[in-house]
Every structure is written in structure tokens, then in C-alpha cells.
Amino acid sequence: MRDPHSPTLRLRRLAAELKQGRENAKFTVSQAGQALGWTASKISKIETTETKRILAADLDRLMDLYKIRDPARREAMQALARDAKERGWWSKYREIFGSQALPDFEAEASVIRTFEGLVIPGLLQTPEYAEALFQGGRYTGPEDIERRVEARMARREILTRFNPVRLRVVLDEAALRRMIGGHGAMLAQLRHLLYMAELPNIDIQLLPFSAGSHAALVAPFSILEFPEHLDPPIVHVDTVTDSVFFEQPGDVERYSVAFGDIQGTAISTSQSARFITDLLRSLESEQ
Structure with a gap:
């Protein structure tokens, strides 16, 4: 195929x-x-x-x-x-992704660097966690939520396909502490996060509360890089109403510098895994 x-x-x-x-x-x-x-x-x-x-x-x-x-x-x-x-698989979810679809760019990205401050990044979410997130907004019917979850899960294929994208995540501790979907859903999400962190193409670093102020106390963002020299990197920023893409070299450079700063502030991947493991055990003991 x-x-x-x-x-x-x-x-x-x-x-x-x-x-x-x-x-x-x-x-x-x-x-x-x-x-x-x-x-x-x-x-x-x-x-x-x-x-x-x-x-x-x-x-x-x-x-x-x-x-x-x-x-x-x-x-x-x-x-x-x-x-x-040609039309990508995401075209059938046009009402969800909009006219400029993030999966359109993810399909050929070789590296994605992403920062999230409040929730687990979409590419690393479980279906239960994603469903709870969508239920937390304005009321929408169950069919619409099911469709949104289906679209989000389809995006995850880029992480496990042949020659998968390399994902570099910096995650604020707040995203791990926020109880999305209840106790059981959060346990499953943390276990999934640890499983994904073991994959060779995925790095997850944590920004603990103890880090204090950092360069990304702003909206979450992703930087997508591509293997072809004619395809310069782009930045994706999610807003309440839409997705915004920045393509000018100066804009991309500013976000790249910000990501480098927060990556330097974050604890290492092994320390982050231990942190998530400790949090998971703590939640398990509350069952």
C-alpha cells in the first residue's frame, strides 16, 4: 500500500x-x-x-x-x-480539521516538536481521554464527539507506520495533574504515555512545576519539519476557533528558539518517565 x-x-x-x-x-x-x-x-x-x-x-x-x-x-x-x-483520508473530516488540515502536513513530516501546557498532546491521547476532552467543551451530540475522537485516533498512525515521524514532546506537569475523564481514564492515559515513550521515535520530556517560569507560558504549538529541502518547516498553533500556521522563516525561528529553551529547562526523558511512573503508582494506590 x-x-x-x-x-x-x-x-x-x-x-x-x-x-x-x-x-x-x-x-x-x-x-x-x-x-x-x-x-x-x-x-x-x-x-x-x-x-x-x-x-x-x-x-x-x-x-x-x-x-x-x-x-x-x-x-x-x-x-x-x-x-x-488527490485527497487525503482527512478530507472526510473537513468539518473537524478545517480547510487547512494539520494531518495534511503530518503525513509527510519527518520530525514534529510539540509543546503542551494543559493537556496530553493529541497524537498521544487515548480514545477515552480524547472523548472526555471533547465533552468538556460546549455541548455537542454523541455522534459528533465520536467522529472527533475517530479523526484524532486516525492521526496517530504516523507514529507507528513504517518510517514513522520522530516526535519530540515537552509537556507541562499540569497536563499530567489535570484529571480528564475520571480516575480510570487518567490511569489508562498515563500507561499509554509511558508505553509510547518507550518507542525509539518518541521522546517525552516533562516541565515540572518546580521549573517555575519558562519560555512557553503561552499557547501550545508544534513545529513540523520535512525531509525535502523544498519543504521548509512550519509552525502550527491551536486556537479556540481555528488552527493557525506560520510559515515565514522569522516566525519559525522564534518558535524553534522557544522550543529549544523549554527543552533545556525540562527534565530528561528518563527522569520524565520516572516522574510519570511515580504519578501512575500514586493514582493506582487510590483505587
Whole structure:
């Protein structure tokens, strides 16, 4: 079975290739449009990914104009265009993920660095814990909650697939102390957290209350990195109403520095595992 891929990243990669090809051929946007009998706006929209679907014939004309003649490269670019038209599994949860879906980017991420201050990160949640979280907001029907849990659990596949993403988590102690879903659900969640921490591609570090003030006393965030050089890192921040993505290098750098600071403040992965184990035993003794 084919590995999941990100249509959005494939489109961005193709747009970057085309822009690079145009610049190497010494064409301005206007000159390229004029040479093809197109408007400059059409060229610009392709290069900024405003045009979501690029016809194979149009792509051939662009590659001809830019003198991209290598058959392997041309086929690779046509493959990017085809991939960009496909829909990922998350498209059926559009009402949950929104128009710019986090799983779209997670599908091809090689490294995800994430900070959470109040709850266990979504990728590490159990179904019972996630369900309790969704029940804690405004009232929604059981069918809607079930669908949200189903969508969240589907995201976890990137952690255990072949060539899984490397997940680096810094977690505030508050997330472990907050009793979500009752005693039994929290016990199961902590056991799952310890199990996931044993996987070679997952590191979990804890920021204990004793650490005091730190660089991430703000909204939770994730930094996603990709293996292709044409796919620069992006930052994802969850808000009450939406997901926000930051792509400008300066923004990404500021979040990367913040993550580095809090990672340096957090206790080690082995110390964190012992901390979670002690907390788990304490909760078990209360049964």
C-alpha cells in the first residue's frame, strides 16, 4: 500500500520547482505569461499555490518554456501535480480539521516538536481521554464527539507506520495533574504515555512545576519539519476557533528558539518517565 502523502506539500513543492525553473530561465512572471499567451496573474497564482490543480498540458508547456528537458525530472514534476489533486483520508473530516488540515502536513513530516501546557498532546491521547476532552467543551451530540475522537485516533498512525515521524514532546506537569475523564481514564492515559515513550521515535520530556517560569507560558504549538529541502518547516498553533500556521522563516525561528529553551529547562526523558511512573503508582494506590 502506498504511504500517505500531503497534497498541499506536493503542490508547494511543484510551485517552488516551477518558480526556480522560471528564474533559472531568466524569465519574469510577465515575460513567462506573455511567451505562453497567459496572463502574468496565471503564472503568479501557480507559483503561490493559489491554483490548486495544474493541468498536465499546462505543466508541459511551462517545463518546455523553462527548458526543463530531463525526462526523470519532468515525470517527477508531473507526479507532484497528480499527487496534489488527490485527497487525503482527512478530507472526510473537513468539518473537524478545517480547510487547512494539520494531518495534511503530518503525513509527510519527518520530525514534529510539540509543546503542551494543559493537556496530553493529541497524537498521544487515548480514545477515552480524547472523548472526555471533547465533552468538556460546549455541548455537542454523541455522534459528533465520536467522529472527533475517530479523526484524532486516525492521526496517530504516523507514529507507528513504517518510517514513522520522530516526535519530540515537552509537556507541562499540569497536563499530567489535570484529571480528564475520571480516575480510570487518567490511569489508562498515563500507561499509554509511558508505553509510547518507550518507542525509539518518541521522546517525552516533562516541565515540572518546580521549573517555575519558562519560555512557553503561552499557547501550545508544534513545529513540523520535512525531509525535502523544498519543504521548509512550519509552525502550527491551536486556537479556540481555528488552527493557525506560520510559515515565514522569522516566525519559525522564534518558535524553534522557544522550543529549544523549554527543552533545556525540562527534565530528561528518563527522569520524565520516572516522574510519570511515580504519578501512575500514586493514582493506582487510590483505587
